[in-house]
Amino acid sequence: MKNSLFDLAGKTALVTGGTHGLGMAMAMGLGDAGATLVINGHSRDRMESALDTYRKAGYTVHGFLFDVTNEAEVKTAIADIEDQVGEIDILVNNAGIIKRIPAVDMEVADFKRVLEVDLVAPFLMSREVGKKMIARKSGKIINICSMMSELGRNTVSAYASAKGGLKMLTRNLATEWAKHNIQVNGIGPGYFATEQTAPIRVDGHPFNEFIINRTPASRWGDPDDLKGAAVFLASKASDFVNGQIIYVDGGILATIGKPSNES
Numbered sequence: 001m002k003n004s005l006f007d008l009a010g011k012t013a014l015v016t017g018g019t020h021g022l023g024m025a026m027a028m029g030l031g032d033a034g035a036t037l038v039i040n041g042h043s044r045d046r047m048e049s050a051l052d053t054y055r056k057a058g059y060t061v062h063g064f065l066f067d068v069t070n071e072a073e074v075k076t077a078i079a080d081i082e083d084q085v086g087e088i089d090i091l092v093n094n095a096g097i098i099k100r101i102p103a104v105d106m107e108v109a110d111f112k113r114v115l116e117v118d119l120v121a122p123f124l125m126s127r128e129v130g131k132k133m134i135a136r137k138s139g140k141i142i143n144i145c146s147m148m149s150e151l152g153r154n155t156v157s158a159y160a161s162a163k164g165g166l167k168m169l170t171r172n173l174a175t176e177w178a179k180h181n182i183q184v185n186g187i188g189p190g191y192f193a194t195e196q197t198a199p200i201r202v203d204g205h206p207f208n209e210f211i212i213n214r215t216p217a218s219r220w221g222d223p224d225d226l227k228g229a230a231v232f233l234a235s236k237a238s239d240f241v242n243g244q245i246i247y248v249d250g251g252i253l254a255t256i257g258k259p260s261n262e263s
């Protein structure tokens with residue numbers, strides 16, 4: 001029996017930063033539900049290898065290289081995508097960077113760059129795609145937030161500022177655009193096994209031990225764990241869900257944790 005609530009056949013999904021990592025996993029989830037995929041990145045080599053990976057796995061996919069922080073490039077790319085592929089029904093603002101630098105040592109330029117990619121770019125992408133969604137009275141926007149939308153941690157002042165801001169941008173756009181039948185929501189991944197976390201995801205690294213002990217599910221997330229939330233927020237199943245962040249974190253935000261001597 002077909003479940004039309006979660007069916008994305010006939011829909012086009014644009015996933016920024018879809019060339020690897022969490023973006024690729026979520027894009028594949030949307031593709032599994034029937035969506036035509038458009039992925040963005042800004043490295044040509046990574047784009048070519050990503051398109052190869054998607055196509056070998058059987059997905060219908062189109063790649064567009066542009067910098068999500070560049071207003072002119074964004075406007076051109078969105079026009080080209082709508083012209084060459086089709087109307088963007090689903091936008092996933094996933095492209096992101098992190099700079100792990102103690103606040104006292106962080107240059108303003110580094111702080112601003114993180115805000116530019118992780119907060120200003122989702123605003124820019126949403127504004128440009130949102131204009132078209134408003135005209136069509138339909139659309140889904142999913143902002144990839146973080147546990148750092150809620151919590152602080154040493155060395156990530158810029159990232160936490162950006163992701164906290166992205167949570168509030170999500171709520172604000174949801175407020176402005178719900179009346180146009182556009183649902184703007186977010187996904188907050190916990191700690192996931194990707195390139196971004198590779199430096200700290202090694203045996204014996206204190207942070208690796210900390211994550212395993214601090215996560216009720218006792219493991220790092222697998223990028224595939226994000227597919228369900230992405231499909232839900234992209235589908236008809238979430239038509240009355242506005243301005244919510246779904247944390248996919250193995251339970252970290254649900255608990256204060258336990259002493260190290262407690263099983």
Ligand SMILES: NC(=O)c1ccc[n+]([C@@H]2O[C@H](COP(=O)([O-])OP(=O)(O)OC[C@H]3O[C@@H](n4cnc5c(N)ncnc54)[C@H](OP(=O)(O)O)[C@@H]3O)[C@@H](O)[C@H]2O)c1
Pocket residue numbers: 016017018019020021022023040041042043044046047066067068069093094095096097117144145146147188189190191192193194195196197
């Ligand atoms: N990994 C985690 O555990 C974790 C946890 C919570 C939240 N997140 C968030 O989830 C998202 C994806 O994380 P990830 O770990 O999969 O990251 P990743 O592996 O570093 O991938 C980032 C993607 O963003 C693209 N990108 C970066 N800057 C861009 C720009 N200016 N213009 C266009 N594309 C750009 C990259 O493209 P190129 O390859 O071409 O550079 C790449 O495709 C991010 O927003 C991140 O903050 C991750």
